[in-house]
Amino acid sequence: xxxxxxxxxxxxxxxxxxxxxxxxxxxxxxxxxxxxxxxxxxxxxxxxxxxxxxxxxxxxxxxxxxxxxxxxxxxxxxxxxxxxxxxxxxxxxxxxxxxxxxxxxxxxxxxxxxxxxxxxxxxxxxxxxxxxxxxxxxxxxxxxxxxxxxxxxxxxxxxxxxxxxxxxxxxxxxxxxxxxxxxxxxxxxxxxxxxxxxxxxxxxxxxxxxxxxxxxxxxx
Amino acid sequence: xxxxxxxxxxxxxxxxxxxxxxxxxxxxxxxxxxxxxxxxxxxxxxxxxxxxxxxxxxxxxxxxxxxxxxxxxxxxxxxxxxxxxxxxxxxxxxxxxxxxxxxxxxxxxxxxxxxxxxxxxxxxxxxxxxxxxxxxxxxxxxxxxxxxxxxxxxxxxxxxxxxxxxxxxxxxxxxxxxxxxxxxxxxxxxxxxxxxxxxxxxxxxxxxxxxxxxxxxxxx
Numbered sequence: 001x002x003x004x005x006x007x008x009x010x011x012x013x014x015x016x017x018x019x020x021x022x023x024x025x026x027x028x029x030x031x032x033x034x035x036x037x038x039x040x041x042x043x044x045x046x047x048x049x050x051x052x053x054x055x056x057x058x059x060x061x062x063x064x065x066x067x068x069x070x071x072x073x074x075x076x077x078x079x080x081x082x083x084x085x086x087x088x089x090x091x092x093x094x095x096x097x098x099x100x101x102x103x104x105x106x107x108x109x110x111x112x113x114x115x116x117x118x119x120x121x122x123x124x125x126x127x128x129x130x131x132x133x134x135x136x137x138x139x140x141x142x143x144x145x146x147x148x149x150x151x152x153x154x155x156x157x158x159x160x161x162x163x164x165x166x167x168x169x170x171x172x173x174x175x176x177x178x179x180x181x182x183x184x185x186x187x188x189x190x191x192x193x194x195x196x197x198x199x200x201x202x203x204x205x206x207x208x209x210x211x212x213x214x215x216x217x218x219x220x
Numbered sequence: 221x222x223x224x225x226x227x228x229x230x231x232x233x234x235x236x237x238x239x240x241x242x243x244x245x246x247x248x249x250x251x252x253x254x255x256x257x258x259x260x261x262x263x264x265x266x267x268x269x270x271x272x273x274x275x276x277x278x279x280x281x282x283x284x285x286x287x288x289x290x291x292x293x294x295x296x297x298x299x300x301x302x303x304x305x306x307x308x309x310x311x312x313x314x315x316x317x318x319x320x321x322x323x324x325x326x327x328x329x330x331x332x333x334x335x336x337x338x339x340x341x342x343x344x345x346x347x348x349x350x351x352x353x354x355x356x357x358x359x360x361x362x363x364x365x366x367x368x369x370x371x372x373x374x375x376x377x378x379x380x381x382x383x384x385x386x387x388x389x390x391x392x393x394x395x396x397x398x399x400x401x402x403x404x405x406x407x408x409x410x411x412x413x414x415x416x417x418x419x420x421x422x423x424x425x426x427x428x429x430x431x432x433x434x435x436x437x438x439x440x
Binding site: 072124 | 261262263289290291292294313315342343344345346347350363365366367369370372373374375376388390391394395
């Protein structure tokens with residue numbers, strides 16, 4: 001009997017992605033920019049958070065944005081309104097960004113003159129976690145209304161991120177959310193993960209995160 | 221030059237899925253149960269909502285549950301605690317349920333003696349929308365904290381659902397959420413979608429939804 005040829009398409013796709021992620025890492029070293037990938041569920045507050053970070057850091061760093069969406073350009077327009085160069089990646093159905101998309105987007109940004117490139121990924125707690133984008137800081141947002149049990153249910157995302165930002169902490173009084181349970185469960189999966197509870201609406205906790213981000217950028 | 225053989229794997233997968241979805245529809249007609257598929261982002265409140273529906277309907281209908289999770293069995297255990305037959309589908313990384321998984325799960329449920337089978341899909345507003353599960357009522361939850369702009373950003377999900385349940389309306393005072401904007405944007409994509417704002421926590425709006433569900437089940 002002939003030997004069966006077995007092609008694991010997913011492994012092929014991910015291996016190709018990892019190569020391109022390495023190319024992104026080389027490019028960011030060469031050009032000297034810091035690449036920050038932000039992932040979360042839909043509605044966790046990525047856009048509001050990013051806009052606040054840009055407002056606080058745009059006089060200190062030259063910032064560019066890669067805005068991932070399935071459809072619509074409303075978030076990208078908000079970034080542009082702050083005067084930062086922005087590239088819209090519209091996936092037209094795809095549930096994640098991958099490294100080839102990011103490489104393509106970086107070609108359209110003035111990376112010679114940028115210190116920080118922010119990626120707003122597709123709102124999805126599952127698929128984006130599988131794709132290495134070559135980021136210096138892969139990170140995720142979890143909003144208080146989503147609940148403290150998400151690390152148990154979406155473990156890969158919590159495993160691949162170096163920073164976990166817990167958003168909308170101003171709504172803690174209205175939800176049964178156990179911050180210690182979240183910390184415990186996240187650290188079972190990822191002992192070194194840095195955790196920042198904050199509210200982009202009230203500003204609570206933002207300064208601690210901004211100081212962390214500045215330190216990360218400067219130590220690259 | 222030889223003709224290029226082009227295989228669109230995604231189309232193959234979806235065509236196969238649709239065949240299996242037809243098999244599910246035949247099975248549910250034959251056995252006489254109503255199949256209800258519930259999709260949403262992570263943390264929109266699927267489990268809390270389903271538990272409340274079961275409590276309100278379990279003396280009226282014989283209910284079974286198919287519980288989809290990437291990891292963990294904590295939700296399935298809550299369903300079982302209410303005394304309803306429950307099958308756990310653990311995808312181990314996959315971002316959606318598909319029709320073959322549902323057919324398999326239905327084999328493990330006592331479908332001869334069930335009136336209603338509830339599917340709790342993977343928490344994801346993207347991928348589950350692509351897979352027809354043969355459900356009589358494909359539906360989605362959107363929670364108030366996620367924001368009123370989600371129809372614009374995740375249009376396929378809003379297009380394929382017959383019912384949109386807006387959860388956590390008890391938190392409306394704490395968020396900038398425009399219910400009319402949501403209705404308008406959802407109906408641009410899906411003119412006939414039935415919309416139910418409610419809170420499983422306070423009970424507000426639950427009766428209207430329960431009456432709708434009873435009517436849907438009885439009119440099958």
